[in-house]
Amino acid sequence: EVQLVESGGGLAQPGESLRLSCAASGFTFIAYAMSWVRQAPGKGLEWVSGISDSGDNTFYANSVKGRFTFSRDNSKNMLYLQMNSLRAEDTAVYYCVKGFGAFDPWGQGTLVTVSS
Amino acid sequence: EIVLTQSPGTLSLSPGERATLSCRASQSVTSRNLAWHQQKPGQAPRLLIYGASTRATGIPDRFSGSGSGTDFTLTISRLEPEDFAVYYCQQYANSPRTFGQGTKVEIK
Numbered sequence: 001e002v003q004l005v006e007s008g009g010g011l012a013q014p015g016e017s018l019r020l021s022c023a024a025s026g027f028t029f030i031a032y033a034m035s036w037v038r039q040a041p042g043k044g045l046e047w048v049s050g051i052s053d054s055g056d057n058t059f060y061a062n063s064v065k066g067r068f069t070f071s072r073d074n075s076k077n078m079l080y081l082q083m084n085s086l087r088a089e090d091t092a093v094y095y096c097v098k099g100f101g102a103f104d105p106w107g108q109g110t111l112v113t114v115s116s
Numbered sequence: 117e118i119v120l121t122q123s124p125g126t127l128s129l130s131p132g133e134r135a136t137l138s139c140r141a142s143q144s145v146t147s148r149n150l151a152w153h154q155q156k157p158g159q160a161p162r163l164l165i166y167g168a169s170t171r172a173t174g175i176p177d178r179f180s181g182s183g184s185g186t187d188f189t190l191t192i193s194r195l196e197p198e199d200f201a202v203y204y205c206q207q208y209a210n211s212p213r214t215f216g217q218g219t220k221v222e223i224k
Contacts, residue, residue, distance in 0.1 A: 035213070044204065044215060044216075044217050044218050045153075045161065045204055045206070045215040045218075046215070047212055047213040047214065047215070050211075050213070059211055059212070061212050062212070095160055095161075100208070100213070101149065101151075101166070101208040102149075102151035102163055102166035102167070102172075102206070102208060103151070103153070103161075103163065103206065104163035104166070104172060105160075105162070105163065106160040106161050106162070106163075107160065108160055109160055
């Protein structure tokens with residue numbers, strides 16, 4: 001069974017940094033691109049970032065480009081989202097998802113709150 | 117960026133009725149690279165349909181997808197109590213990947 005377990009969410013002040021992690025299991029991790037999708041409270045879904053299977057290529061939404069960095073450690077089946085210069089509008093549940101096409105499955109999400 | 121517009125915003129129906137959800141794209145979604153996801157309150161989304169019309173593993177056959185180009189439809193043939201949720205379309209033809217704003221299917 002595929003499992004994606006996010007961690008690292010919490011409260012940050014504007015301008016601060018957080019690093020999210022996602023532990024993947026139940027599939028051949030090195031064979032798949034992966035993504036992050038977020039959902040602000042009471043709002044819809046927004047794709048944030050994607051990474052190729054090797055980690056050599058990364059893609060970002062304009063809203064986070066230059067502030068967020070997506071990386072992976074294929075030896076540990078881990079994903080990381082380094083979030084710098086956080087803004088109030090980054091407040092959301094962040095989901096780790098398998099794939100870069102039709103996202104499937106989704107992790108349970110981790111809540112990031114940016115507030116002073 | 118491909119903008120996806122879903123309609124209606126809310127659909128009020130009774131169990132057993134048919135639900136028809138629309139997703140319109142601002143430009144053609146090539147190779148029918150369109151998916152539908154279901155989200156229930158407090159839960160992560162779940163993939164229902166990919167490739168515009170292929171059901172994901174374990175998805176009941178009362179869910180069906182159709183369409184191509186700029187117009188896509190998700191149909192739930194007979195609503196079960198567990199189908200009342202929010203549904204999102206998502207395109208993966210172009211980057212950035214984008215979602216529609218969602219259609220809420222609520223109990224009438």
